[in-house]
Amino acid sequence: MSTPVLELSGISKRFGAVQALSEVDLRVSPGEVVALLGDNGAGKSTLVKVIAGVNPADSGEILWEDRPVTIAKPGDAQRLGIATIYQDLALCDNLDIVANLFLGSEHTTASGALDEVEMERRARELLDSLSVRIPSLRVPVASLSGGQRQIIAIARSLLGDPKVVMLDEPTAALGVAQTAQVLDLIERLRDSGLGVILISHNMADVRAVADRAMVLRLGRNAGDFQVEDTSYEEIVAAITGAADNPVARRSGRVPVAGTEDA
């Protein structure tokens, strides 16, 4: 097992009287998909915002490739190589695929005009490398299916050559086939050596692609499972708190050492 690319330990975050996160640990290695699970209000979103630099942590340590770093603003996270794909905010429906992919980092020619040819070529290359097939890159994103839109959003985050990709509910509101497309893409990201943090409510997705499942409950770590050797019930129990007794916690922690690769 390689060293983690991103490792958080003892992360705490308080909003006024609410302790949103207390002493939370999380790590993700290159080529690993970590599912971040938890009920509503468990602190998933807060943790995502800590990592993305939107809401920095009050205390705790963040290691990036074994070096301590501070992530105080979104730009810090991006510079390190953390890409975040938010649920709804990613795309401009009225723009075509190429324009969306290069939004904010358009290629221009020497004269300052947009280099549409070069951008389309790069876009085609990128999508090909992800084995994504979309007939025309010049249709408005609004005319794509939900799965294709999600794929475009993920593809765009890859243009910055990230090492960790964080996906917030990427399959929410998607149909079966579209979900499969997105999960395929997540597997390809893992195979290309990226660390993936997947926030999801969907246990089927988690079982399908995640290597590890990290459960948060009431702002604390409530279990860290190798998905391979863990039953659906065990994970759900951790999420709901049914496993909140010493015996269950013990069993939940045993596989953390993570000696075997799946």
Added chain:
Amino acid sequence: MIGTSDSAPAPASSADGPAKSQPGRSRPAVLWDRYGILGVLVLLTAFMAFTAPNFFTLDNAFNIARAASINAILAAGMTLVILTRGIDLSVGSNLAVSGVVAVLLWTWGMPAPVCVLGGILTGAAFGMLNGALVAYLALPAFIVTLGGLTYLRGTAYLLTDGRPLIADDLGFSLMGDGFIAVLPVPVVIMLGVFLVLWFLMRFTRFGTEVYAIGGNPEAARLAGIKVKQTLLKVYVIAGACAGLAGVLFSARVMSGQPTAGETYELDAIAAVVLGGTSLLGGVGTVQRTLIGVMIMGVLSNGLLLLNVPFFYQLIIKGGVIVLAVAIDGLKNWRR
């Protein structure tokens, strides 16, 4: 499965070519989207050509274009503002102030180019004020520019003491009644404005940013676009267009009129909407606005030549605007 499985001729995805059939949209719907408004203009022109005496002549075509040029320039700037989900109600009054300033500078003995530039810059400055309030204080564009409509009209009256400002031998009157070869100067200027804005919107990063902000401001911000700065630029452009329109107006009537441009903002908005630009932002182009302007121009001119009584002209013009928007609405319903 890297895909070359399409046996159909490779979709030659030329940058400006029509997009291939979009999934979920019938071909007629796509065609209507793209060429419907142009078809309306052609049909309307054909109808007038067969019914209105003296309509279908080159002279009359230039008449229409010259009469429409001021509204066209206002509408060009307005298109950008509406694309960002905004509105600029102040352009009519801004036109008056800018036109008055240009003539005022002439009466003070400034050379003609300075007067023209002064008028345009006056418009741009008030546009910048609008833009700053909308972008940086996040005030609603409707209210900010509604205020502008009123205080700029007051400013125009104040500058002229409420009377028309007559200028002898106005140095830039050629901008109103001159010709370049056979083309009236205001028409050439109008075409120039549209050419510049078309290029900006189609081929530059700025244009993409404007569309992105209109489509999804939050996504635009997350993509690193300086949303506020871009909004400011858009209002400056709309103001500069109003300033230029003001100069043309003064040149045409050879005086500074504090009452110039009343309700012109509404004509400009109507032309933009007729051209198919969505008031919800993000969808539309300046070239389609030009078609919208020409529809209004052909309609006004044709009704006049047909001797339709003025009251009916107003009713018909208003009806056409509502009809155009209704057709647009039906199209979106079917989606």
